[in-house]
Amino acid sequence: MAHELGNIFESLPEDISKEIFSELVRGDSFKIERIVSKGHYSPASGWYDQAENEWVAVLKGEAKIAFEDGAEVHLTAGSYLTILARTKHKVTWTTPDTETIWLAVHYQ
């Protein structure tokens, strides 16, 4: 089908013992992915330190992201945030009771 629809809220994997990353679309130096978390968070030590900018939204569930400068933000359904390249950050919490569905757009 030429105009195929996907659905962000459907086709959730049964096993989410690990976070699930699904690439939805890719362009030149550009990518959109869906992330499904359920109680997952980043390792206590170390930071994500990305070479590209990331625009991230929580579409369902809840999460917290901490930054190296000490700030922490609490994302609920609809929350979005731009994380510029080289901004060290980590996911400190996602709600363990339900899936958290993220949309992450990586761009230059």
Place this chain on the structure above:
Amino acid sequence: MAHELGNIFESLPEDISKEIFSELVRGDSFKIERIVSKGHYSPASGWYDQAENEWVAVLKGEAKIAFEDGAEVHLTAGSYLTILARTKHKVTWTTPDTETIWLAVHYQ
């Protein structure tokens, strides 16, 4: 605040007699915007014919998009679709009873 959150589902304008386009983030040849519709659709004649690719998702509400090849897709909450550059299309319907909230990512 360095890590400012927005919310896709909040700050809806009171007057949506016209569709509302809000730019959320912009990069080099890249843009994410939120679109709020309520019963709006494209003019009966003519097509959108864009020089860039567009990835579009309906996060709330419902919409229909038609293509020059005769196909029509019905988007509900969570539906997403890639519309490649120069693919002529139009919005033929959005639900008149509630806001339809779109996320549109324009990329090359």
